[in-house]
Amino acid sequence: MLDIDFIRKQFPAFSEPSLDGWAFFENAGGSYTCRQVINRLTDYYTKTKVQPYAAYPASQTAGAAMDEAYTRLAAYLNIGEDELNFGPSTSQNTYVLAQAMRGMWQDGDEIVVSTQDHEANAGAWRRLAQTGIVVKEWLVDPETGRLNPDDLDDLLNDKTRLLAFPHCSNVVAHINPVAEIAAKGKAAGAIVVTDGVAYAPHGLPDVGGLGVDIYLFSLYKTWGPHLGLMYVKRDLLKEMVNQGHYFNDGSPHYMLTPAGPDHAQIAAAAGIAAYLDAVYAHHFDEDVDAAERGRRIHALFASHEKQLLAHLLGWLRNRDDIRIIGPDDPELRAPTVSIIPTKKRISEMLPVLAEHKLMVGNGHFYAVRPLTGMNISLDTGVLRLSFLHYTTQQEIEQLITGLSAALD
Ligand SMILES: Cc1ncc(COP(=O)(O)O)c(C=O)c1O
Structure with a gap:
């Protein structure tokens, strides 16, 4: 099991007062930086x-x-x-x-x-x-x-x-x-x-x-x-x-x-x-080479992300006012979830999401050809909710609460 408290201590953004309470869901645009890099x-x-x-x-x-x-x-x-x-x-x-x-x-x-x-x-x-x-x-x-x-x-x-x-x-x-x-x-x-x-x-x-x-x-x-x-x-x-x-x-x-x-x-x-080494040392005992440490950490991150993703996709699937772009099976995809609301405009949702202290992305994300290939308007684009291994269950709940409010 990923020790999420340990993970979040490695990222100064999570203890930065100006970001307190804000849940970050635009990780596909750029992630937070670990302290080992900043130092x-x-x-x-x-x-x-x-x-x-x-x-x-x-x-x-x-x-x-x-x-x-x-x-x-x-x-x-x-x-x-x-x-x-x-x-x-x-x-x-x-x-x-x-x-x-x-x-x-x-x-x-x-x-x-x-x-x-x-x-x-x-x-x-x-x-x-x-x-x-x-x-x-x-x-x-x-x-x-x-x-x-x-x-x-x-x-x-x-x-x-x-x-x-x-x-x-x-x-x-x-x-x-x-x-x-x-x-x-x-x-x-x-x-x-x-x-x-x-x-x-x-x-x-x-x-x-x-x-x-x-x-x-x-x-x-x-x-x-x-x-x-x-x-x-x-x-x-x-x-x-x-x-x-x-x-x-x-x-x-x-x-x-x-x-x-x-x-x-x-x-x-x-x-x-150095961050990955710290993650490995905290979660595993066996001394293995870096490539193998990488594989084990990858599996550790994936299992945490998939658990959160399954919960989010389950909620999204149950709504009749959202189109999910890409597979709705957590095993087949990364936790970069693009959605299109069918009864609201994305532009109407954004202020509500911000009120709920949610940092999300919208637009075409330079993926103009994939969206065009799926006949998705580039003007409105998609609402993108992307997270990483450092995301918590609580933040997913905050996202779901914010999305509910923004869609209603
Ligand atoms: C899938 C993918 N490829 C390439 C890029 C471009 O990366 P860079 O900003 O380093 O040029 C991005 C940036 O968002 C991306 O998401």
């Missing part, structure tokens, strides 16, 4: 805000703090340190990747992009059409918003160079069978790119075990600093066209970071691993 960021700015990797002590401490982030996060993700890259955001990471890979392909080569993706894992790839790449769409089901892996049989062929899809969408939230889809893509010889931004906050995935070539997520949604993290398979990076300074060609942490890395935030990212 590292403060330490970096206070004690080591110098150029890292030089010969003097403050600089060496700064470099070591950055190295720690690569080492500890790579271990949790079950990937090599040289396969882990930080960039300013996932949107910028895909942008850079598209430039880095275009040089590997010929005019007339094909890529397959899903319509379930946030624009971050769509726009950069689709723009390659302007340079002679043929873009094929893997469409969502208009009713359920789901992607059907069988549809790939008609989309993939020996000209396919890339297959891009989400681990789970930030509005549909159905968890896609990544390994199965990756196997199809690999069988066709395609590079498989998975956007894990909406999935990773629910427990870091065993990226090395997924069978994908590239996996992306955003650390400001996984309790950390505002950075994008990307896994790029070692052999694939070697084939890419360097996007950094020419003399950095071949350097794993520099080739895909033309902007230069944000040193302090990279150092702070190690705090995510």
